[in-house]
Each structure stands twice: as C-alpha cells, then as structure tokens.
Amino acid sequence: MSGATRLLSVQGLGAGYGDIAVLNDISFDIDVGDLVALIGSNGAGKSTLLRTLSGVIKPSVGKVQFNGEELCGVAPEHIVAAGLIHVPEGRRLFAGLSVVDNLLVGAYLRRDGKAAIRRSIDEVYSLFPRLAERRHQDAATLSGGEQQMCAIGRGLMANPRLLLIDELSLGLAPRVVDELIAAMHRINARGTTLLVVEQDVEVALSLARHGLVLDQGSIRLSGESSSLRQHPLIHAAYLGEVL
Numbered sequence: 556m557s558g559a560t561r562l563l564s565v566q567g568l569g570a571g572y573g574d575i576a577v578l579n580d581i582s583f584d585i586d587v588g589d590l591v592a593l594i595g596s597n598g599a600g601k602s603t604l605l606r607t608l609s610g611v612i613k614p615s616v617g618k619v620q621f622n623g624e625e626l627c628g629v630a631p632e633h634i635v636a637a638g639l640i641h642v643p644e645g646r647r648l649f650a651g652l653s654v655v656d657n658l659l660v661g662a663y664l665r666r667d668g669k670a671a672i673r674r675s676i677d678e679v680y681s682l683f684p685r686l687a688e689r690r691h692q693d694a695a696t697l698s699g700g701e702q703q704m705c706a707i708g709r710g711l712m713a714n715p716r717l718l719l720i721d722e723l724s725l726g727l728a729p730r731v732v733d734e735l736i737a738a739m740h741r742i743n744a745r746g747t748t749l750l751v752v753e754q755d756v757e758v759a760l761s762l763a764r765h766g767l768v769l770d771q772g773s774i775r776l777s778g779e780s781s782s783l784r785q786h787p788l789i790h791a792a793y794l795g796e797v798l
C-alpha cells in the first residue's frame with residue numbers, strides 16, 4: 556500500500572515462559588487502518604504473541620515499535636496508554652459487575668473527562684445494541700456472544716489505536732460470528748487498526764485484508780487474504796476440508 560503509515564513494527568521478536576521459548580524471530584509490520592488476521596493451529600503461539608505485544612510477557616529478544624515508540628520491556632499500563640489494547644482469550648469479564656461497569660473498567664486510564672467517556676459508551680451501544688439492552692445485567696450472566704461483545708466494547712473504551720482481539724469467534728454460533736465480523740468492519744472503518752486472532756481460517760480470510768500465519772512460534776506465511784486463500788499450504792493445512 557503506497558503512502559501508508561506504519562503503526563506497528565515487530566522485528567526479531569522472541570518470547571516464552573521461563574526457559575521455554577515459544578516465539579522465534581517474529582517479524583512483521585502493520586500499517587495504520589489495516590485489518591489483519593493472525594492464523595495458526597492450537598499451540599502455535601498466537602496468544603503468546605498478543606501477550607508479548609501488550610507487555611504481559613517480556614520478550615527475550617527483538618524490537619516492537621508502536622506509533623514510533625519502542626515498547627519492548629515497557630509496563631503494560633504504559634502500552635495501554637499508548638493505545639495498544641488487548642482483548643484476551645476467554646473474554647475475562649468481571650463477574651459481579653454490570654455490563655456498563657465492565658465497559659467503564661476499559662476507560663480507567665483516560666483523562667479526557669466524563670462527557671467523552673459517555674460518548675464512547677454510546678458508540679459501543681450503537682455498535683452492539685444488545686449491550687445497551689443489558690447494560691445493568693451482571694456480565695457473568697451474558698451469553699457467549701454478548702460476553703464477546705462486552706469484552707470488545709471494554710477494549711474500545713480505552714480509545715485504541717490498535718486493538719488486538721484473541722479468538723474472535725471461538726464457540727459462537729454462525730449468526731453471532733456474522734454480527735462480530737460486521738462490527739470489526741465498522742470499528743476498522745472508524746479508524747481503529749485491528750489484529751484479530753481467528754482459528755477459523757475461512758472466517759479469518761473473509762474478515763481481514765491481510766493475514767499472518769503462525770506455525771510453531773514462527774511466521775510461516777504473510778500477505779493479502781486473497782493470495783493466502785490460494786496458497787497451497789493454507790489449502791492443505793487449513794482449508795482442505797472446507798473448500
């Protein structure tokens with residue numbers, strides 16, 4: 556893409572848990588406004604990569620530049636304040652708190668005042684009208700799809716430049732998945748760059764403009780979704796039974 560502005564640049568990133576290395580020499584870039592899918596089978600390291608980008612795990616080696624700033628070794632709160640927001644696997648809503656209180660948790664570092672935060676809540680409600688209907692309901696009692704909407708809404712409340720979403724569609728009915736895909740496009744059209752982990756390769760490639768394929772902790776393939784869809788490896792490994 557000509558004239559694109561780089562938002563995230565990852566170079567030679569390595570990370571793991573204690574002595575166990577999971578990610579090896581990961582390099583990729585994401586431009587402002589892009590919608591990127593991160594694909595890979597169970598245990599490939601997708602969640603580990605998102606955790607490393609959001610500062611939950613410290614990288615062992617490599618560089619992460621975000622919006623011109625070096626993020627390696629930086630505290631997670633600082634990364635949130637810089638606008639890189641992670642919607643984790645499993646949604647992790649606060650049980651016992653209502654939908655609206657869960658949304659407000661996402662705004663905890665904002666200093667732009669109540670009126671701006673109120674506007675953001677209204678935007679989340681217009682994106683996900685079901686959350687508006689259920690604003691006072693305990694988040695733990697929401698359906699799986701509503702919990703995912705609430706988790707994404709909470710991420711949006713932080714005013715992200717880049718939103719990382721882990722396992723967008725896992726365990727959700729096709730109709731809910733369609734709603735979430737439409738929401739991704741609206742969020743992206745409003746100017747938020749997205750990196751979405753999606754195990755369903757059909758969903759991932761129809762959702763995103765670009766794809767990254769992670770295999771055993773390394774980037775195996777990357778490119779436009781349309782070309783990845785034709786790639787023999789994707790076909791054999793992920794789409795063989797679908798197409």
Ligand SMILES: Nc1ncnc2c1ncn2[C@@H]1O[C@H](COP(=O)(O)OP(=O)(O)OP(=O)(O)O)[C@@H](O)[C@H]1O
Pocket residue numbers: 572575577595596597598599600601602603604644754
């Ligand atoms: N907290 C942890 N401590 C030790 N090893 C871990 C931890 N979390 C993940 N791992 C290991 O890291 C590797 C990558 O796991 P990760 O959760 O990043 O994969 P994933 O691609 O997100 O998989 P899934 O599709 O199942 O969510 C796996 O071998 C896993 O066992």
Ligand SMILES: [Mg+2]
Pocket residue numbers: 601602603644721
């Ligand atoms: Mg995972």
